[in-house]
Amino acid sequence: PRTVSLAVIPGDGIGPEVIAEALKVVRAAAPEGVTFDTTEYPFGAAHFIATGEILSDENIDSLKQHDAILLGAVGGDPRDARLTGGIIERGLLLKLRFALDHYVNLRPTALFPGIQSPLREPGLVDFVVVREGTEGPYVGNGGGIRIDTPAEVANEVSVNTAFGVERLVRFGFATAQSRPAKKLTLVHKTNVLVHAGGLWQRIVNRVALEFPDVAVDYQHVDAATIHLVTNPSRFDTIVTDNLFGDILTDLAAAISGGIGLAASGNINPDGTFPSMFEPVHGSAPDIAGQQLADPTAAILSVALLFDHLGLADAAARVRAAVSVDLAARGDSARSTAAIGDAIAGAL
Ligand code: NAD
Ligand code: IPM
Numbered sequence: 001p002r003t004v005s006l007a008v009i010p011g012d013g014i015g016p017e018v019i020a021e022a023l024k025v026v027r028a029a030a031p032e033g034v035t036f037d038t039t040e041y042p043f044g045a046a047h048f049i050a051t052g053e054i055l056s057d058e059n060i061d062s063l064k065q066h067d068a069i070l071l072g073a074v075g076g077d078p079r080d081a082r083l084t085g086g087i088i089e090r091g092l093l094l095k096l097r098f099a100l101d102h103y104v105n106l107r108p109t110a111l112f113p114g115i116q117s118p119l120r121e122p123g124l125v126d127f128v129v130v131r132e133g134t135e136g137p138y139v140g141n142g143g144g145i146r147i148d149t150p151a152e153v154a155n156e157v158s159v160n161t162a163f164g165v166e167r168l169v170r171f172g173f174a175t176a177q178s179r180p181a182k183k184l185t186l187v188h189k190t191n192v193l194v195h196a197g198g199l200w201q202r203i204v205n206r207v208a209l210e211f212p213d214v215a216v217d218y219q220h221v222d223a224a225t226i227h228l229v230t231n232p233s234r235f236d237t238i239v240t241d242n243l244f245g246d247i248l249t250d251l252a253a254a255i256s257g258g259i260g261l262a263a264s265g266n267i268n269p270d271g272t273f274p275s276m277f278e279p280v281h282g283s284a285p286d287i288a289g290q291q292l293a294d295p296t297a298a299i300l301s302v303a304l305l306f307d308h309l310g311l312a313d314a315a316a317r318v319r320a321a322v323s324v325d326l327a328a329r330g331d332s333a334r335s336t337a338a339i340g341d342a343i344a345g346a347l
């Protein structure tokens with residue numbers, strides 16, 4: 001018998017709605033002898049407004065005690081003056097990715113059978129974005145002078161270390177090697193961002209020598225958006241920095257059936273800290289509280305959680321149940337809970 005200690009952060013907006021369904025799937029798909037012991041944490045915009053607390057060092061220490069974390073979405077009403085400047089996104093979500101050293105942000109994309117892509121002829125859509133998670137322009141290395149004057153200067157510096165890029169690139173190559181197509185595409189902007197781009201390209205070239213069976217190519221990020229729309233089957237494993245990966249994965253979601261299906265894992269491959277699984281989407285204030293959210297992204301994030309825990313069979317069962325449910329979806333809209341019940345019921 002094995003007990004997995006799972007921290008759950010439902011968060012804001014549609015976060016609690018989709019997490020309720022994801023937890024049904026955790027319970028329904030857990031293999032014989034594996035028990036999930038869940039602890040819910042209240043963090044998010046609503047908790048901040050009620051208590052003034054976002055995420056303390058003690059909170060982080062508590063989260064570190066768990067085997068893994070499942071997160072819904074965080075972020076409140078963007079018009080709320082108390083929440084400007086991404087105070088929750090940076091103080092909670094990014095803080096966790098940094099504190100728990102989630103240097104791999106793993107975002108797979110697949111077009112499930114029966115799903116209507118907005119692309120007329122999508123072809124094979126089956127790739128994974130290996131997005132860097134702890135560096136780039138996300139680290140808060142910036143500043144401004146003469147703020148709110150006509151002479152304002154604002155800097156947002158992208159930090160790229162050889163250590164950080166190499167460990168991510170290595171994970172990318174290992175990922176590519178484990179997949180049938182064995183192809184890695186570095187996406188960057190080496191024609192403009194020469195310092196960071198040069199570092200990424202040199203590290204990819206060097207690590208490639210250790211993975212001779214992986215084919216390697218490169219695309220500028222602007223051109224990559226063209227090819228994701230015109231010929232997504234050219235991609236297998238995309239390795240890219242934190243910001244490019246953020247943007248490309250919303251596009252990847254859009255071509256593969258929508259943001260309601262896109263799953264992600266914030267992975268600490270070394271196992272020093274718990275990894276965190278969450279849908280790619282946000283708190284969707286426009287549809288929150290109405291049972292309109294698709295919980296599939298959160299449910300597919302549970303499959304990534306199972307993979308990470310070494311429960312590959314359970315992960316495969318979840319994907320199979322999702323696949324059957326997606327194939328049977330007609331035009332009639334179902335509630336968040338109805339979709340979760342159908343998938344959990346099939347399991
Ligand atoms: P969003 O992903 O919340 O919403 C974008 C659009 O997709 C909206 O129209 C929304 O209704 C729709 N959508 C999202 N998830 C859906 C689902 N499961 N089913 C059906 N439709 C869905 O992005 P946004 O509007 O840019 O951000 C809203 C808030 O969420 C902001 O505060 C933002 O900072 C935050 N955010 C949080 C996370 C996170 O917690 N990981 C990720 C992205 C954005
Ligand atoms: C995501 C989100 C986050 C990001 C925001 C909310 C900080 O967009 O997980 O994709 O930019 O990484």
Ligand code: MN
Pocket residue numbers: 246247250280
């Ligand atoms: Mn995003």
